[in-house]
Amino acid sequence: MGWPWVPAFNSEPNYLIDFVMRSTADHPFAFAAVLAGSTALAFGPWLVRLSGVGAVAAGFWRLALALPFLFAIAAATRQPVHWPGRRLSLIVAAAAFFFATDLAAWHVGIHMTKLGNATLFGNVSSFAFAAWGLWLSRSLPSRTQGLALGLAAVGAALLMGSSFELSPRNFTGDLLALFAGLLYTGYLIAVQHGRGSLKPMPLLFLSSAFGAAMLLPLSLAFGEQVIPADWTYVFLLALGSQVIGQGLLVYGIGHVPPMIVGLALLTQPAISAFVGWVAYGETLSPVDWLGAVAIGTALVLVRLPERGLRKVAVQTS
Secondary structure, eight states: OOOOOOOOOOSOTTHHHHHHHHHHHHOTTHHHHHHHHHHHHHTHHHHHHHSSSOHHHHHHHHHHTTHHHHHHHHHHTTOOOOOOOHHHHHHHHHHHHHHHHHHHHHHHHHTTSOHHHHHHHHTTHHHHHHHHHHHHTTEEOOHHHHHHHHHHHHHHHHHHHHHHHHOHHHHHHHHHHHHHHHHHHHHHHHHHHHTTTSOHHHHHHHHHHHHHHHHHHHHHHTTOOOSOSOSHHHHHHIIIIIIIIHHHHHHHHTTSOHHHHHHHHTHHHHHHHHHHHHHHOOOOOHHHHHHHHHHHHHHHHTTSOOSOOEEOOOOOO
16 A cells, blocks of 8 residues: 555564554554554445445545545645646556556456455555565565465465355456456555655545546446445445545554554455455355465565565676
């Protein structure tokens, strides 16, 4: 998620405890914000199904209805929205493209697979963005990162295999959710390039506005229903996911250790799976649980602080 600044850790075993205590004292609501933001985002897939509009149209309303709130938050935090220069405009357009296509693919996948699966595979961006960082630094994965990637691959294979046995439709939904996670990685990379010159709230507002402008014609081209019969669910989707969920995470992540963030974010697939079970009778088989635990463990490991990375040997030409 274009993660905000996260403090680095030294190697003393008591440092994490000390940091948590200091963070709790300085920012007493930080952990609660991460947990609440993660919970709000977990209900997103269910609201997409309840929205009463097409999958792509739901993405459009998520972004469009959030714009007034994001504009107000930007003004309140003294980060006024302004038109960037030509270079930044290209970065914002790229971020919007990846964000819009991520939402389109993910929302279609939500309608085809289990809610828990859609949420888990949507988090593949954690691994892909970490891999991007390793590539930029010309570094090899540490043992922890390698273990995380291996667990994620095993977990994905187990979940997808179970979905394929259930139906090809579920398997296709898994693939779309996985593809959406990769597209979100493109969004993170674009945001990373823009954050140095543009503050977070204007960047989020502009990328949301550009993204909404891209999703509306795509939804119309697909012949989807765009106007909902009941505006409740699209409004809750925009407010819960784009404003409250993202906003609380942006605030909390900067003040909470990455391992705690990883554990808190695991509430998303757990809550989504529970909602899928209650609302749609979507049960998880033992293989599903094993795959979910593998991916959940990997999500925690990939956010653990590292003591150092091994550099890749580069041959001179």
